[in-house]
Amino acid sequence: MTQFFLPFLAWFGLINRHTLKADFFAGLTGAVVVLPQGVAFAAIAGLPPEYGLYTAMITPIIAGLFGSSLHLVSGPTTAISLVVFSTISRYAEPGTEPFIQMVLTLTLLAGIYQLAFGLMRLGMLVNFVSHTVVIGFTAGAAILIATSQMKYVTGIPIPKGESFLHTWMDVGRDLAATNFHVLAVALFTMLSALMLKRYLPKLPHLLFGMVMGSLASIALGGTTHGLTYVGEITGQLPPFSIPDFSLGSLKQLASGAFAVALLGLIEAVSIARSIATKSQQRLDGNQEFVGQGLSNIVGSFFSSYAGSGSFTRSGINYSAGAQTPLSAVFAAVLLALIVLLVAPLAAYLPVAAMGGVIMLVAYNLIDFHHIKHILHSSKAETSILATTFFATLFMELEFAIYMGVMLSLMIFLMRTSMPNIVDLAPDPNEPRHKLAEVNDHALQECPQLKLVRVDMSIYFGSLDKVQRELACIVEKQHIKHVLILGESINFIDLAGAEMLVQEAKRLKSLGGGLYLQGAKNKVYDFMDRIDFMDDFGNGNIFSSKEAAITSITKRLDHTICATCDKRIFRECAGLPGAALVR
Known part of the structure; x- marks a missing residue:
């Protein structure tokens, strides 16, 4: 707390002869x-x-x-x-x-x-x-x-x-009234500052430009040609x-x-x-x-x-x-x-030199x-x-x-309301059949179990996107078992939890299920506080991918498994019809 109100105490210890210099x-x-x-x-x-x-x-x-x-x-x-x-x-x-x-x-x-x-x-x-x-x-x-x-x-x-437009309209209309002595001082100021910056960048180019502009105004006759001056600045410390x-x-x-x-x-x-x-x-x-x-x-x-x-x-x-x-x-x-x-x-x-300096500041x-x-x-x-x-x-x-x-x-x-939902499947080229993105590796998917990863939070703003993706899986791909891999989900709010429960009940009524694996501890802590586990189903939440896939494959329609030629999971080896698949 002391450091918050007196933060300079944190770096006072760094001061020495070298730092002072x-x-x-x-x-x-x-x-x-x-x-x-x-x-x-x-x-x-x-x-x-x-x-x-x-x-x-x-x-x-x-x-x-x-x-x-x-x-x-x-x-x-x-x-x-x-x-x-x-x-x-x-x-x-x-x-x-x-x-x-x-x-x-x-x-x-x-x-x-x-x-x-x-x-x-x-x-x-x-x-x-x-x-x-x-x-x-x-x-x-x-x-x-x-x-x-x-x-x-x-x-x-x-x-x-x-206004901005009216100023430029005035400039265009009265262009013939340009005072070329004033314009010359402004341009000379800018040119001097730019030249010094280019060839001697460590020197104060704006200050140099002002000095050169002042000398140019004297050379051109000053007030006799319409040039005005800033005037003497009060040489004092800031007054109360x-x-x-x-x-x-x-x-x-x-x-x-x-x-x-x-x-x-x-x-x-x-x-x-x-x-x-x-x-x-x-x-x-x-x-x-x-x-x-x-x-x-x-x-x-x-x-x-x-x-x-x-x-x-x-x-x-x-x-x-x-x-x-x-x-x-x-x-x-x-x-x-x-x-x-x-x-x-x-x-x-x-004033023309000052205007030239301000023009350079604006450009930069x-x-x-x-x-x-x-x-x-x-x-x-x-x-x-x-x-x-x-x-x-x-x-x-x-x-x-x-x-x-x-x-x-x-x-x-907009970005958080459109979470990236990625299809995953085991990669046969990996030693342990590690899950990889389907589109990136052209992987085959199970016709009954969909694995998806949600790359962002499930909250009130992203519900529509998540629900549409789940509906697409059921209605267009005719898959009724969906496993959400939650390692990329930062948080789930109350609306998100209610949506997941609703979707779990809907898939269950269709003979399938919605499952969750790998969510972060703070997500599980929140779920415990709102009794999410009871409504979603304790048997639908898993701590590891292996446990999730092992459990869910037992709930699939094994008559479909008997004629399936995908067999992408290692667990498929113990299902009916495995011997028919080459």
Whole structure:
């Protein structure tokens, strides 16, 4: 219990001179990387640039100390920033005091949701969100982010609050109004960043792009040609802030905060697991929920908006040799020192250069490799990808997230409701006539006894599939004895048990029987509690395949056995007519 509330005690013992050095330099790298990202993400969220930096100072410290991952770095992210903007912009003008106040309240609510999920041990819920949904949503969010920057990189006057379609209609209609000085600065920023990333990938390419964009704007004459600037950032540590606790605001933002909380948890846990596969670390999903929740709750009182795990910064943190979450703490502290020194220089940063950097960030969000793989491998996954992608573009972002979660649950339910039912038979090529799949080995089957393996649980969602398969065996194959091999059945619920009893009685009335062998102990324990054995028949449940086949073959119609030429079971040798079979 102590480790749950004070998880940093588990890794404090790992700290030594070597880890401190590694974490310091990893933190320094992270601080340099997050400087331009924090400013860019704040712009996406509709906030003054310093709020992205405040978030990058507070969130990673709390999330690092109270999460479970050794390498996850939290802070402002593109997708969360976009959802924050989408949620609050309908109630207040971006960048204004009321907007900022509502963002802080949204952050607090999202943190409370996340903390509650963690305390309720609901960390496994993230497993039900399909990776395809996350890819589709992220790709859609990237397009929206790029769209929102068109007015900044082209200079075309586009009214605030325009939808995705209306923005592109405005761009097409007013293309002649493009300010080529603005466009040149944006393109030069992107080109500079891309060139540095290609030839010197270890250096902070986004920061380099911003510097080159600033120099380009000076060379082109700056404000005399319509270029605008971000303005001087307040060079101070995150100031204390108080979210709005009024009942009206809480009710107004509750739904949007839930979407932010859900997306933040999906991002953080997915990234943490991705890195954990490389570092061989075991993660605690519930602890990650607690860490993310506390980071947003605390952050809302220190001028920070909602954050989550960052794939870019977490990956860089791991690659830079970080050993413990102290690297995230070092990154936050070093960022604070850097901000105090370089904040005034933001007055020379053109908005066009910032737009160019955000365009690059948006492009990097699109996972082209996995999208291509999905399009070529599965029609079902492609439909899910397309649905989530277009919902993100044309609907409210919160609704797109909920739709993605619902689609994920539907996929899960569809897959579990259609268990794979495999026909089995003894393989004569095996020394002990081991059971094998009929279709894979072209095996002969007994005309009176059907052996099937159910590869999934028998519960209320899968009853229809199991019943249809049993009906097909009886009606089309005219087999009345069915043995279910249950080693692959994870559980049977009450509805499943009642269905098996019903089918057993139906087959018995036809002169046959339904039998069960090899179920797991927890399945048998459940059956004992509901008196399943009595209704199903104790003589129809077996502990071994040999015992099951030996017992059932004695119940078959031996007049049919006398003329049968299959004789696939070793037990057939003792039945009438065996001598007639060659």
